[in-house]
Amino acid sequence: MTDSAAAPATRQAILSAAAELFAARGQAGTTIKQIGRRAGVNPALIYYYFADKAALYDAVLAELVGRFPVQLAEAALATDSPRDALAAVVHRQARVFAEEPLLPRLIVRELADHDGSRATPLLGEHARRLLASLTVLIRRGQDDGSFRTDVEPHHAAISCLAQINWYCISGPLMLMLMGDKPEGPHTLEIDRFAEHVVKFTLAALEAR
Amino acid sequence: MTDSAAAPATRQAILSAAAELFAARGQAGTTIKQIGRRAGVNPALIYYYFADKAALYDAVLAELVGRFPVQLAEAALATDSPRDALAAVVHRQARVFAEEPLLPRLIVRELADHDGSRATPLLGEHARRLLASLTVLIRRGQDDGSFRTDVEPHHAAISCLAQINWYCISGPLMLMLMGDKPEGPHTLEIDRFAEHVVKFTLAALEAR
DNA sequence: GTCTATAGCGGGATAGAC
DNA sequence: GTCTATCCCGCTATAGAC
Numbered sequence: 324m325t326d327s328a329a330a331p332a333t334r335q336a337i338l339s340a341a342a343e344l345f346a347a348r349g350q351a352g353t354t355i356k357q358i359g360r361r362a363g364v365n366p367a368l369i370y371y372y373f374a375d376k377a378a379l380y381d382a383v384l385a386e387l388v389g390r391f392p393v394q395l396a397e398a399a400l401a402t403d404s405p406r407d408a409l410a411a412v413v414h415r416q417a418r419v420f421a422e423e424p425l426l427p428r429l430i431v432r433e434l435a436d437h438d439g440s441r442a443t444p445l446l447g448e449h450a451r452r453l454l455a456s457l458t459v460l461i462r463r464g465q466d467d468g469s470f471r472t473d474v475e476p477h478h479a480a481i482s483c484l485a486q487i488n489w490y491c492i493s494g495p496l497m498l499m500l501m502g503d504k505p506e507g508p509h510t511l512e513i514d515r516f517a518e519h520v521v522k523f524t525l526a527a528l529e530a531r
Numbered sequence: 532m533t534d535s536a537a538a539p540a541t542r543q544a545i546l547s548a549a550a551e552l553f554a555a556r557g558q559a560g561t562t563i564k565q566i567g568r569r570a571g572v573n574p575a576l577i578y579y580y581f582a583d584k585a586a587l588y589d590a591v592l593a594e595l596v597g598r599f600p601v602q603l604a605e606a607a608l609a610t611d612s613p614r615d616a617l618a619a620v621v622h623r624q625a626r627v628f629a630e631e632p633l634l635p636r637l638i639v640r641e642l643a644d645h646d647g648s649r650a651t652p653l654l655g656e657h658a659r660r661l662l663a664s665l666t667v668l669i670r671r672g673q674d675d676g677s678f679r680t681d682v683e684p685h686h687a688a689i690s691c692l693a694q695i696n697w698y699c700i701s702g703p704l705m706l707m708l709m710g711d712k713p714e715g716p717h718t719l720e721i722d723r724f725a726e727h728v729v730k731f732t733l734a735a736l737e738a739r
Numbered sequence: 740g741t742c743t744a745t746a747g748c749g750g751g752a753t754a755g756a757c
Numbered sequence: 758g759t760c761t762a763t764c765c766c767g768c769t770a771t772a773g774a775c
Contacts, residue, residue, distance in 0.1 A: 352559035451708040478727040485697030500659040519686040527735035
């Protein structure tokens with residue numbers, strides 16, 4: 324799209340290496356030379372493909388965020404049952420983070436860097452649509468009598484996403500601190516936790 | 532304690548300035564000169580009080596984390612009702628972040644920097660005790676029949692804390708994205724959300 | 740497209756006067 | 758305790774050969 328034609332392997336190698344390093348050490352903590360080394364590419368070559376470090380950073384974010392169309396969350400709205408739709412959104416979010424483990428860290432760094440207000444437009448738009456879908460979905464559940472009505476839909480949507488998002492950032496550490504899990508494959512753990520989130524959230528929302 | 536006697540005003544000014552900058556831009560993104568400037572202090576003087584940048588960073592974290600004894604969360608265990616105890620823990624956590632808004636960002640940066648596993652021992656210990664209290668408390672609620680038993684206490688504890696923690700990092704942005712709240716005083720918003728978290732979490736945990 | 744070489748700047752940290 | 762001056766290093770980015 325934005326990059327017409329096929330992205331050369333070199334460019335892709337740079338993007339991958341940069342994504343790993345930016346996620347692990349942040350933009351300021353990562354040097355061009357480190358990126359070049361990890362990508363197996365001459366550092367100067369990076370400036371052939373990207374204007375400067377900031378542009379490379381933007382490209383990394385665009386690549387990763389763009390890989391996961393939010394559209395699917397909106398599709399869930401077509402579902403008849405609000406319960407099923409909510410479950411679908413949660414599981415999808417878990418899948419996204421499981422498939423691209425660098426994303427949670429990059430997002431969290433973005434949140435810490437920009438004052439909350441002015442974040443990357445791309446990321447903001449993605450989040451906005453996801454939240455909007457969830458809110459609509461919860462409100463719909465309230466209207467049809469399946470969800471309790473004494474909960475603010477906006478707050479409930481945040482509660483729902485917060486669980487899965489926070490887990491992806493700190494979950495493994497937290498479970499370790501509690502002496503749980505000697506370590507399973509990360510991906511499975513996320514899906515298991517997503518299962519819990521669905522149950523927990525639906526229990527909180529269910530009308531009595 | 533660790534710093535015997537009274538900390539001179541200069542040292543404190545450096546710590547405060549450093550805390551703000553580290554929270555906003557991260558350790559790597561902050562320079563000694565910036566810290567000196569914001570503290571109204573000669574940059575070279577920083578090396579009189581701290582060995583190097585890393586030591587200053589550690590001191591910042593120790594100061595902020597140490598300001599909030601986790602002990603109070605454990606005290607909540609003495610309460611008779613698991614419901615009240617859970618509410619107390621959530622509100623306390625909200626108060627901590629409201630009183631020291633830099634803390635969430637610093638914590639999140641720590642989580643992003645260190646691989647989840649090896650985080651600052653001080654912070655890890657604090658989190659461990661908080662989680663342990665919550666877990667015990669939930670398990671107790673299950674034992675006395677007030678909480679449903681088909682929820683993993685560890686997972687529930689994470690769900691509970693995740694809501695308040697994630698809100699403090701991204702809540703204002705998320706609400707803005709949803710077109711909510713033209714901005715109230717941040718502190719009040721946190722307390723309001725904490726109220727929601729208590730209601731939401733108890734609804735999820737309550738036995739039918 | 741890829742490499743070498745290097746300019747130019749800004750960072751962390753120290754020496755030593757006051 | 759505080760300041761000035763400065764060293765040295767490593768980083769970003771460019772020039773230009775291939």
